[in-house]
Amino acid sequence: MASPTPDLINEVRTFRTAHPEVRYVDLICLDIPGHFYGKRYPVDALEKVAAGTLLKLPQNCVLLGTQGGLYTIGDYCFKDGDPDATRRLIPGTLKPVRWESQPLGQMLISSDGTDAPIEFEPREVLARVLKRLERRGIRPVVAFELEFYLFAARLADGLPQYPRDRLCDDPDDQPNMHIERLSRFSSVLHEMVEAAREQGVDATVITAELGPGQFEINFAHNNDALRAADWSALFCRSTRGVALQQGYRASFMGKPYLHAPGSGMHVHVSLYDEAGNNLLAADNQRPLRQAVAGCLALLPHCMPVFAPNHNAFRRYGTMVNAASRASWGFEDRDACIRIPESDARNLRIEHRLASADANPYLVLAAILTGMEHGLDAALEPIAPLNEDRGSGIDFPKDMLAAVAAMQNDPVVREGMGDEFVMVYCENKRQEQQDFMNEISTREYRWFL
The missing domain is CATH 3.30.590.10 (Glutamine synthetase/guanido kinase, catalytic domain)
Structure with missing residues (x-):
């Protein structure tokens, strides 16, 4: 468990009240080629993440090529056991999606700001410069x-x-x-x-x-x-x-x-x-x-x-x-x-x-x-x-x-x-x- 974040909990609860029809939320992050990857979460599970449940995705998702394939890069991908890495919810980005056929939400996630950020994740690279x-x-x-x-x-x-x-x-x-x-x-x-x-x-x-x-x-x-x-x-x-x-x-x-x-x-x-x-x-x-x-x-x-x-x-x-x-x-x-x-x-x-x-x-x-x-x-x-x-x-x-x-x-x-x-x-x-x-x-x- 991570420390609960009251602002995030309130953001999720406010979203659920405003959009009761939404059952799932896409948690998305940008990879190296500039494509979004992530997971589709039940909205009640999202509230648990906001309350401190760790959110983990494979570290090497960031390394995907344009067509989604993985390349051997140093010890990554095929020599590291494809480990998970912690991501966090980005406050203020939980929003409804209007272009899908079914009600849906989406929210940005990132490893930046976590205890062990992924050094080559694009958002983390910019965060370090800033x-x-x-x-x-x-x-x-x-x-x-x-x-x-x-x-x-x-x-x-x-x-x-x-x-x-x-x-x-x-x-x-x-x-x-x-x-x-x-x-x-x-x-x-x-x-x-x-x-x-x-x-x-x-x-x-x-x-x-x-x-x-x-x-x-x-x-x-x-x-x-x-x-x-x-x-x-x-x-x-x-x-x-x-x-x-x-x-x-x-x-x-x-x-x-x-x-x-x-x-x-x-x-x-x-x-x-x-x-x-x-x-x-x-x-x-x-x-x-x-x-x-x-x-x-x-x-x-x-x-x-x-x-x-x-x-x-x-x-x-x-x-x-x-x-x-x-x-x-x-x-x-x-x-x-x-x-x-x-x-x-x-x-x-x-x-x-x-x-x-x-x-x-x-x-x-x-x-x-x-x-x-x-x-x-x-x-x-x-x-x-x-x-x-x-x-x-x-x-x-x-x-x-x-x-x-x-x-x-x-x-x-x-x-x-x-x-x-x-x-x-x-x-x-x-x-x-x-x-x-x-x-x-x-x-x-x-x-x-």
Whole structure:
């Protein structure tokens, strides 16, 4: 038994009173590829967990590959007996689910904050970075923006199809930024926002993006950086569920169409001191430049985090707003790191490189580690794109090269954890090899 948590007990009891029809609750946690795993608990058993009954799941669930398989990584998976590890309930995340056919609830769980956290669990990796910053009196304020595509529910020969609305059957009639497209898909989009808000996610602006059936959702700035990453993860889950319920398929895949823009995860980050002053704005914005320089220095060594799969690497350098080199600029969406126009109070960076299907906990941990490195080393950045359109630092463009650049970088290992870097790089290396271990019809067509 663990110590009872009165707030959690009250949260569960309040939920049961408000939703007496709910008999089961999904307890969910994000693994390394960014998928949720967990268990479906009877709601009365959930109250026992809140009261102190230990909640345990296999430690190695975190190591699952994209397709759910396990890879041999050090002594994990096949040499450790597949031990259990304790998880805890995340307060404030017990919410009803509206996209399932039967009444259901869900609640986030994590090993962070337990007596023996899993060093390579994504939420724990971010929690460690935030605790380190907190000890230095630094408090990040974070906002995520996620792009995604809507498709028809059914694939055709394994390929995604453009979504059709009731007014227009022409897939090319998908004007970028037009309110009309928002109106035509308003039913599913508004349901997505309402489902997210029901999960506690403060979803705000909806934009029709450039690709056919592509949209973007913005979230409010949050002074709890862990919760900001929670919002991003929960939004992906609820959006996929709502899309299927409404007769569509939603995907955060980095590059679903070669001819259209990919989908990115844009992360806005400000840093404040304990008095509420924006640290990036001090000393004529010198800390801002240092933070940018640190992000640029680490970016080539964090590519497996920002581009977590083979498809995600297809985004870079193929169309507008998808950089092919590590760069920065003021009000420049071609840069990896954009500095939006703002007053000193709201001065921030917008990190635009990550694929929309990247793990939000790890993306934010990598960004904050880069900013911290720049501040500590008092780095100065390369020229912004506003001054030199050719300015930039090369970064790896495929997974195996990216893993090689990440696994031995001392700053990344120190900032995100030796054990995490070892596990993550080996997971990605073996998954890439597994992905490539198939001969496509194109190879036969070209080389037979």
